[in-house]
Amino acid sequence: MNSFSSRLIALRKERGMTQTDLAKVAKKTRSTISGYETEGKEPDYATLCLLAAYFGVAVDYLLGVSDIRSHNDVVFVNDTRQFAAMYDSLSHDLKHYIASAFDNFYLILSRDIKLRRVERLALYSELMTLLQQGRADIRNKIEQSSPIHDPTYLSDLMTMQSELKNGIAVLLDQLMQADMAIASNSEKKSASHESSKRSIG
Numbered sequence: 001m002n003s004f005s006s007r008l009i010a011l012r013k014e015r016g017m018t019q020t021d022l023a024k025v026a027k028k029t030r031s032t033i034s035g036y037e038t039e040g041k042e043p044d045y046a047t048l049c050l051l052a053a054y055f056g057v058a059v060d061y062l063l064g065v066s067d068i069r070s071h072n073d074v075v076f077v078n079d080t081r082q083f084a085a086m087y088d089s090l091s092h093d094l095k096h097y098i099a100s101a102f103d104n105f106y107l108i109l110s111r112d113i114k115l116r117r118v119e120r121l122a123l124y125s126e127l128m129t130l131l132q133q134g135r136a137d138i139r140n141k142i143e144q145s146s147p148i149h150d151p152t153y154l155s156d157l158m159t160m161q162s163e164l165k166n167g168i169a170v171l172l173d174q175l176m177q178a179d180m181a182i183a184s185n186s187e188k189k190s191a192s193h194e195s196s197k198r199s200i201g
Contacts, residue, residue, distance in 0.1 A: 002040060002064065003063065003064020003065075004036070004042060004062065004063050004064055005036065005037050005038065005040070006064070007057075007061065007062050007063075007064055008036055008037055008051070008062065009037050011055045011057065011062075012037075014055075015055070019033040019034055019037070020033075025050075025051075025054055026043075026047055026050060026051060026054075028047070048062065048063075056069075056070060057069045057070050058070050108124065109121070109124060112124070117178075117182075119178060120175065120178050123171055123174055123175050123178065124175075126171055127168065127171045127172075127175075130164070130167050130168060130171065131164075131168065134160070134163070134164035134167065134168075135164070137160060138157065138160050138161060138164070141153075141156065141157055141160060142157070
């Protein structure tokens with residue numbers, strides 16, 4: 001089995017799809033998909049690009065040329081190298097703060113990563129993006145040449161700060177609601193399991 005076939009099968013199974021499901025996405029017959037997976041047939045360029053886009057991977061990954069799944073992975077690897085270089089240049093005290101921040105962020109995400117909770121991970125991504133962009137906008141405003149005691153300037157700054165806090169509060173509320181929904185579903189499953197055990201007994 002060639003690399004393309006192996007990768008296509010693995011990606012299809014990751015999504016829990018049948019060959020028929022994938023055929024609908026690719027606008028091909030099921031036998032064509034089967035040919036891609038078992039008979040060494042290769043798709044045309046347009047279909048290859050469609051499949052790569054659908055699965056969110058690079059064409060090179062789908063073909064087995066590269067083990068890097070997507071262009072985002074390349075950025076992640078490069079960013080990690082740059083971060084490691086910056087981290088190594090810091091004093092021991094500064095390293096402590098950075099390591100602590102990353103440890104805490106990992107602890108926040110780790111459970112949802114393990115359980116593949118897409119909605120919660122999306123909320124965390126949105127929260128970090130909002131915090132980063134909001135803080136960058138506020139810093140840029142502060143670094144402008146406006147007089148720091150100008151009432152309009154201060155009012156604009158306070159408005160930006162309030163909007164950032166409100167946006168963060170909304171996302172934190174959504175995360176709490178997600179926690180409560182998960183807990184509620186767990187309780188229902190547990191009650192259903194107990195009920196089925198009693199009916200069997």
